[in-house]
Amino acid sequence: MDPSIQSLFDAALKLPDADRSDLVFRLLETLPPPEVLRDDAPDFEQELERRFADQSDAIPWLELRAEQ
Numbered sequence: 797m798d799p800s801i802q803s804l805f806d807a808a809l810k811l812p813d814a815d816r817s818d819l820v821f822r823l824l825e826t827l828p829p830p831e832v833l834r835d836d837a838p839d840f841e842q843e844l845e846r847r848f849a850d851q852s853d854a855i856p857w858l859e860l861r862a863e864q
Contacts, residue, residue, distance in 0.1 A: 817864055 797805075808819060 814864075821861065821864070 808816060811819065
């Protein structure tokens with residue numbers, strides 16, 4: 797691992813749990829979506845339609861994040 801990344805990781809481990817959790821979520825939001833959800837993937841539109849059709853157990857993202 798790059799020494800500067802290791803230093804960041806070590807510093808992050810010293811943060812309180814809530815701050816580490818917030819950092820994780822913020823970093824994840826910067827990553828590109830998984831390949832299965834890329835809009836140039838062959839089944840992208842079909843997967844979106846399936847997810848939009850089945851919202852019976854859906855919880856809004858802001859509501860989920862507020863639980864953190």
